Amino acid sequence: MFSSTPFVLSFLLLLSLPLLFVLAPQILPPKDVPLPHPDELDDLALFRKATLASSSSSSSRTRSTHSHLGTNTNPKPKIAFLFLTNSDLSFAPLWEKFFHGNRHLYNIYVHADPSVKITPPGGVFQGRFIKEARKTERASPTLISAARRLLAVAILDDPLNSYFALVSQHCIPLHSFRFVHNFLFRNTLSSLKDVFSSPFLKDQSFIEILSDDPNLPDRYIARGDNAMLPEVPFEQFRVGSQFFTLTRKHALLVLRDIRLWRKFRLPCLNIDSCYPEEHYFPTLLSMEDPKGCTHYTLTRVNWTDSFDGHPHLYAPEEVSAELVYKLRESNSSYSFLFARKFSPDCLKPLMEIADDVVFRE
Ligand SMILES: *[C@@H]1O[C@H](CO)[C@@H](O)[C@H](O)[C@H]1NC(C)=O
Numbered sequence: 001m002f003s004s005t006p007f008v009l010s011f012l013l014l015l016s017l018p019l020l021f022v023l024a025p026q027i028l029p030p031k032d033v034p035l036p037h038p039d040e041l042d043d044l045a046l047f048r049k050a051t052l053a054s055s056s057s058s059s060s061r062t063r064s065t066h067s068h069l070g071t072n073t074n075p076k077p078k079i080a081f082l083f084l085t086n087s088d089l090s091f092a093p094l095w096e097k098f099f100h101g102n103r104h105l106y107n108i109y110v111h112a113d114p115s116v117k118i119t120p121p122g123g124v125f126q127g128r129f130i131k132e133a134r135k136t137e138r139a140s141p142t143l144i145s146a147a148r149r150l151l152a153v154a155i156l157d158d159p160l161n162s163y164f165a166l167v168s169q170h171c172i173p174l175h176s177f178r179f180v181h182n183f184l185f186r187n188t189l190s191s192l193k194d195v196f197s198s199p200f201l202k203d204q205s206f207i208e209i210l211s212d213d214p215n216l217p218d219r220y221i222a223r224g225d226n227a228m229l230p231e232v233p234f235e236q237f238r239v240g241s242q243f244f245t246l247t248r249k250h251a252l253l254v255l256r257d258i259r260l261w262r263k264f265r266l267p268c269l270n271i272d273s274c275y276p277e278e279h280y281f282p283t284l285l286s287m288e289d290p291k292g293c294t295h296y297t298l299t300r301v302n303w304t305d306s307f308d309g310h311p312h313l314y315a316p317e318e319v320s321a322e323l324v325y326k327l328r329e330s331n332s333s334y335s336f337l338f339a340r341k342f343s344p345d346c347l348k349p350l351m352e353i354a355d356d357v358v359f360r361e
């Protein structure tokens with residue numbers, strides 16, 4: 001009986017060998033996946049907090065809204081304006097005019113690259129710079145992360161934030177705040193009393209989603225020939241403007257995503273075709289909820305004679321009432337609400353036509 005023990009032991013050892021092969025990949029990190037950067041761990045915690053808070057607040061909101069029935073609180077849905085910038089907010093005075101008198105209908109959040117010295121604009125922007133901001137760089141996934149941080153902070157900050165409009169320091173409004181708010185919530189109930197039957201939370205996101213761009217093949221293989229597979233086959237790869245206006249439902253969808261982010265965060269091998277932020281959001285939303293998106297953006301941009309991936313930069317002498325009317329025009333049944341790109345010295349001529357032209361309607 002005793003003499004069989006060594007045999008049993010070695011037999012067990014032999015048995016455990018294949019187990020080692022099964023477990024090894026889980027014990028040792030796989031070679032091709034980069035370890036998460038500390039910033040990325042902070043992001044993951046933030047995004048998780050936002051999605052969890054949102055799922056618990058919808059049930060607690062049922063109770064609080066019911067208790068408000070019959071009272072006059074009647075809160076209206078808000079627009080979260082997400083400013084993504086790496087330089088001064090030169091058009092802050094124009095935006096200030098835009099927001100004026102609508103305090104209960106919007107919130108502002110600014111993601112400013114902390115490695116750049118930026119003059120704080122004060123006014124409605126005071127205290128609105130988010131502490132979660134990190135360095136952002138062109139041709140890298142940092143612009144995706146910055147947009148997601150803005151979405152997460154805005155979700156956590158105010159349950160009334162119902163649309164999330166991403167803009168940059170070069171964007172200007174083309175209409176009054178009232179016009180923008182009415183446009184976004186046009187077919188919707190204005191009261192949150194009926195939040196669970198209200199169509200506004202289920203309304204569409206305004207995000208450009210294109211599948212016929214001639215640059216798509218080069219952009220798709222920017223990280224290597226099969227780098228996007230199997231999560232993103234070429235047939236599902238999309239492009240669109242970086243500047244979107246998302247519903248709360250889609251903001252949460254973006255914050256929950258890990259699968260596509262693991263692909264889009266990979267560094268590009270071909271920097272000339274590297275615009276991750278123009279692909280991540282349109283691809284994700286087109287895969288997850290194409291019918292929930294308009295497929296067009298609300299931000300007008302002029303790509304005529306574009307250079308090095310930069311669109312036309314409007315100069316002060318181009319600013320006029322006619323330009324504003326022209327920029328509003330689209331080919332469909334809506335008007336553009338925002339436009340880019342304007343050079344900082346356009347502020348003066350824009351302020352001169354603000355009341356009579358830009359914010360007239
Ligand atoms: C677009 O930019 C071009 C110059 O690159 C300019 O000639 C044209 O007028 C601009 N279009 C609009 C609508 O501003």
Ligand SMILES: *[C@@H]1O[C@H](CO)[C@@H](O)[C@H](O)[C@H]1NC(C)=O
Pocket residue numbers: 329330331
């Ligand atoms: C409208 O469509 C025409 C033709 O496709 C195009 O040249 C023009 O740029 C479009 N205008 C806008 C505002 O999208």
